Amino acid sequence: MLDAERNNAVLLKGYFLEGRMRHVEELTRHLGAGAFDLALLRGQALYELSAVRELTELRSLVEASRSDDAALALRAILSLLVGQFHVTIDLASAWVEQSSSVREYFAASLAMASAHAALGNHVAFVRLIDEMDEAHDLVPMDERLEFLILKAKAKMLGARDARPAKDILFGVMREAQRAGWSYLLCKALVALGEVTRDLGVGGELDTVLGLLEVFLDGAECPRLTQLVAAELRGASLQTRGVLELDGETKRVNLGGQWFALHDKPLIYRFIEVLHEAGDFVTKEELAASLWADSYKPRVHDPRIFDLARRIRGLMESQDDSYALSLMSGRNGYKLVKAERLGRTRAAFPG
Numbered sequence: 432m433l434d435a436e437r438n439n440a441v442l443l444k445g446y447f448l449e450g451r452m453r454h455v456e457e458l459t460r461h462l463g464a465g466a467f468d469l470a471l472l473r474g475q476a477l478y479e480l481s482a483v484r485e486l487t488e489l490r491s492l493v494e495a496s497r498s499d500d501a502a503l504a505l506r507a508i509l510s511l512l513v514g515q516f517h518v519t520i521d522l523a524s525a526w527v528e529q530s531s532s533v534r535e536y537f538a539a540s541l542a543m544a545s546a547h548a549a550l551g552n553h554v555a556f557v558r559l560i561d562e563m564d565e566a567h568d569l570v571p572m573d574e575r576l577e578f579l580i581l582k583a584k585a586k587m588l589g590a591r592d593a594r595p596a597k598d599i600l601f602g603v604m605r606e607a608q609r610a611g612w613s614y615l616l617c618k619a620l621v622a623l624g625e626v627t628r629d630l631g632v633g634g635e636l637d638t639v640l641g642l643l644e645v646f647l648d649g650a651e652c653p654r655l656t657q658l659v660a661a662e663l664r665g666a667s668l669q670t671r672g673v674l675e676l677d678g679e680t681k682r683v684n685l686g687g688q689w690f691a692l693h694d695k696p697l698i699y700r701f702i703e704v705l706h707e708a709g710d711f712v713t714k715e716e717l718a719a720s721l722w723a724d725s726y727k728p729r730v731h732d733p734r735i736f737d738l739a740r741r742i743r744g745l746m747e748s749q750d751d752s753y754a755l756s757l758m759s760g761r762n763g764y765k766l767v768k769a770e771r772l773g774r775t776r777a778a779f780p781g
């Protein structure tokens with residue numbers, strides 16, 4: 432029985448790290464959340480699904496039905512997930528005192544550090560991160576990457592140079608991508624977006640948002656999706672000041688150089704629609720705007736792909752300091768500033 436529970440936990444942990452939260456929630460509901468690992472995974476999946484009521488019920492169930500050391504750890508983590516940060520700190524402190532292994536100490540300290548960060552207790556947060564740094568190579572890879580994301584945030588506190596934090600996050604993204612862990616990849620991208628937002632680097636923030644469009648599944652991770660919408664999208668500087676359009680003559684100005692597109696009306700209209708939207712434009716919207724037609728994949732996909740290819744060729748002909756990029760994702764196409772796109776791609780291949 433224990434072997435079956437262990438195998439289930441390993442399988443579900445893989446689903447969780449891949450960002451398949453609905454699958455984790457469904458399976459833990461079917462299997463039951465009596466075992467520590469299954470209860471923890473269920474709580475984390477419910478948190479990412481923004482299922483507040485079910486998460487609160489799970490926490491109450493753990494408090495009412497368990498009193499062992501594992502219950503203390505579960506209560507600490509579930510309290511963190513429901514936003515009871517002071518309770519988390521108290522429980523995690525007791526958990527640290529009772530810990531009998533590096534992994535237990537590390538997990539308890541990670542929960543405590545997250546709570547201090549949420550409360551804005553920066554001194555305590557940085558102190559814990561410094562203490563945990565010596566042990567982070569002794570824990571499983573997913574816990575190490577979670578820690579490194581927090582470490583990058585600690586590096587940004589009061590810092591003028593964002594390079595140390597960004598280097599940490601680029602490293603996390605590379606490892607997460609190699610492992611196929613979309614969830615941790617997206618968490619690192621969100622942290623990178625917060626860094627670029629705080630620095631006012633609009634082009635790089637737009638690039639991060641574009642990558643999140645590719646990797647972040649809003650149906651599976653609604654909490655992260657809502658966080659991106661609330662904290663990052665509003666700060667995006669978009670393309671104003673980099674791209675100028677002249678509707679009368681059908682010209683576009685890229686980095687101070689005008690291009691006549693009067694003989695390429697679809698290219699001009701494609702750019703105009705994206706510029707006016709300032710966000711992703713779906714294929715359905717492009718079909719309606721460019722051909723006054725309802726979107727038909729077999730008809731419109733080849734046309735859209737060809738126009739996108741030609742527009743990218745036009746933009747790539749410009750000097751890098753003025754470059755625009757045409758970003759594509761599951762939600763369509765978007766124009767972004769790309770002053771630092773080359774650096775981001777080089778640091779995060781693929």
